[in-house]
Amino acid sequence: MSGIKERVFAVLPLYNNGSTVKEVAARTRAVLPHVLIVDDGSTDLDLEAAFRGSDVTILRHSRNLGKGAALITALEYLKDKPGIDYMITLDADGQHEPEDIPLFFPLMERNDYSLIVGCRDLSGEHVPRSSRFGREFANFWMRVETGIRIDDCQSGFRAYPVKYVSRLPCFCRSYSWETEILVRAAWANLELHNLPVHAYYPEPSKRVSHFRPVLDNFRLFCLHFHLVGVRLLPIPKKKLRPAPGLRYSIFRPGELLKALLHENASPLGLAVSAGVGSFLAVLPLPGFHILTILYVTERLHLNKIMALAIQNLYMPPVSPVLCIELGYRLRYGRWLTELTFQSGVRELHLRLFEWFLGSLLLAPFWMMVSGAVTWAIASFCAGRMRNAN
Numbered sequence: 001m002s003g004i005k006e007r008v009f010a011v012l013p014l015y016n017n018g019s020t021v022k023e024v025a026a027r028t029r030a031v032l033p034h035v036l037i038v039d040d041g042s043t044d045l046d047l048e049a050a051f052r053g054s055d056v057t058i059l060r061h062s063r064n065l066g067k068g069a070a071l072i073t074a075l076e077y078l079k080d081k082p083g084i085d086y087m088i089t090l091d092a093d094g095q096h097e098p099e100d101i102p103l104f105f106p107l108m109e110r111n112d113y114s115l116i117v118g119c120r121d122l123s124g125e126h127v128p129r130s131s132r133f134g135r136e137f138a139n140f141w142m143r144v145e146t147g148i149r150i151d152d153c154q155s156g157f158r159a160y161p162v163k164y165v166s167r168l169p170c171f172c173r174s175y176s177w178e179t180e181i182l183v184r185a186a187w188a189n190l191e192l193h194n195l196p197v198h199a200y201y202p203e204p205s206k207r208v209s210h211f212r213p214v215l216d217n218f219r220l221f222c223l224h225f226h227l228v229g230v231r232l233l234p235i236p237k238k239k240l241r242p243a244p245g246l247r248y249s250i251f252r253p254g255e256l257l258k259a260l261l262h263e264n265a266s267p268l269g270l271a272v273s274a275g276v277g278s279f280l281a282v283l284p285l286p287g288f289h290i291l292t293i294l295y296v297t298e299r300l301h302l303n304k305i306m307a308l309a310i311q312n313l314y315m316p317p318v319s320p321v322l323c324i325e326l327g328y329r330l331r332y333g334r335w336l337t338e339l340t341f342q343s344g345v346r347e348l349h350l351r352l353f354e355w356f357l358g359s360l361l362l363a364p365f366w367m368m369v370s371g372a373v374t375w376a377i378a379s380f381c382a383g384r385m386r387n388a389n
Contacts, residue, residue: 004109005105006033006034007083007084007085007086008032008034008084008085008086008087008088008108009032009034009035009074009087010028010031010032010035010088010090010101011036011037011038011071011090012024012025012089012090012092013067013070013071013089013091013092013156014038014039014040014047014070014092015039015042015067015070016043017091017092017094018044018045018050020094021045021050021092022050022051024092024093025037025051025054025056025092028090028098028101029054029056030098031098031101032088032101034057034084035055035057036056036057036058036059036077036087037051037056037057037058038059038060038061038071038073038074039058039059039061040061040064040066040067040069040070041062041063041065047060059074059077061073065173066173066174066175066177067156067175067178068172068174068175068176068177068178068180069174069177071089071178072170072173074089075087075160075162075165075166078162078166079162079166084162085108085112085163086104086108086112086159086160086161086162087159087160087162088101088104088157088158088159088160089156089157089158089160090156091156091157095120095156095201096156096197096199096200097198100118100157103118103195103197104116104159104195107159107193107195108159112163112164113164113191113240113241114159114191114193115158115160115185115192115193116158116193117151117152117153117182117192117194117195118152118158118195118196119151119194119197120152120155120157120197120198121196121198121199122135122199128201134154135152135153135154136268138153138179138220139152139153140268141153141224141227141228142179142183142186143264143269144228144231144264144272144301144302145186145228145231145300145301146182146301147186148192149194150182150192151194153178153179153182154178154179156178157197158178164188164241165181168181168184168185168188168240169184170184172223175219175220176216176219176220179220179223179224180223180227183227184238187237187238187239188237188238188240189239189240189243189244190240190241228300231300232299232300263301263302263304263305264301264302264303265303266378266382267374267375267379267382268375269302269303270303270306270374271371271372271374271375272371273302273303273304273306273307274310274371275367275370275371275374276293276300276367277293277297277306277307277308277310278313278314278363278366278367278370278371279366279367280292280293280296280311281293281310281311281313281314281319282319282323282359282362282366283356283363284323284352284355284356286320290308293307294308306374310374313370314366319362320355322358322362323354323356323359323362324354324355325358326354326357326358326361326362327353327354327355327358328354328358330357330358331354331357336354
């Protein structure tokens with residue numbers, strides 16, 4: 001493994017973790033010869049004094065710019081260094097075990113274009129419940145935006161292929177950069193791998209975290225909203241490698257059906273598929289509902305069978321009539337009680353507008369109802385299957 005060690009830099013983004021960074025850096029240096037600390041405007045430690053006489057490289061930001069900005073600084077520093085293929089990132093708070101770094105080496109030796117995510121073991125007693133929920137939530141959106149299953153999208157213990165990742169355009173500079181870079185790496189056809197690693201969570205009173213729940217979660221919401229929107233648009237994404245082979249072929253119907261049935265088939269994935277199918281089925285898209293649902297579910301890697309099946313609940317005439325009645329009520333303050341040649345044919349453009357108005361209320365309503373019911377049923381069935389096994 002000595003060859004791969006020379007081609008790797010360990011990077012510790014640092015912001016006010018002065019009580020732990022020296023130990024983490026020392027343990028990391030015992031594994032790898034190259035260690036880089038990017039100080040993102042810390043105020044709690046004199047780094048020059050703390051690492052005087054050490055061969056650890058230190059880069060500084062004059063003020064706090066965000067974790068993503070620190071990792072971008074590291075990439076800019078490393079991309080022109082000859083012979084460096086990967087950077088391995090660890091949090092400076094001691095959450096990650098530097099002794100797990102060699103676990104990355106076999107995957108890194110295969111090629112220079114794999115992005116490896118260290119998936120943390122969150123079964124410990126001091127792991128916050130919010131961390132478990134946040135991981136599942138982030139993993140789901142990663143699957144929607146890329147079609148790739150990553151088991152811990154929020155882990156900061158990763159191996160990045162420097163020459164590829166440094167070429168990916170990202171606009172995030174905070175924690176959300178780690179989410180954005182995963183999505184853009186998948187779009188660029190880099191290989192993404194899961195790797196189980198250990199994680200250390202101290203007691204809550206001893207834990208130091210710079211994650212701001214309101215602001216950082218809002219940033220993540222805006223990021224996912226943007227990435228989903230970009231994914232829906234039929235515009236080319238930046239590619240750094242040739243595309244992998246097709247996931248399935250229409251000439252192998254058995255494999256095709258199996259792939260479609262298992263596509264994003266978790267309770268949450270089925271619930272979102274049902275919600276999206278219901279939302280689109282209610283909109284005034286006569287003659288184009290099936291094509292629209294297929295397009296959206298393919299772009300977002302949702303379960304096509306669920307979305308197409310549930311849209312049958314909203315077929316004409318029930319759903320359009322309800323929307324038209326509601327839209328008419330919103331326009332005139334009364335219900336449409338007479339359906340004549342005049343009101344149904346000559347005023348068809350008005351009925352379509354009222355269908356649109358009504359769908360603005362009914363589409364989100366049925367989306368939430370369908371999603372909630374599907375999630376409850378799927379969760380119940382999944383629980384029964386786990387108990388049976």
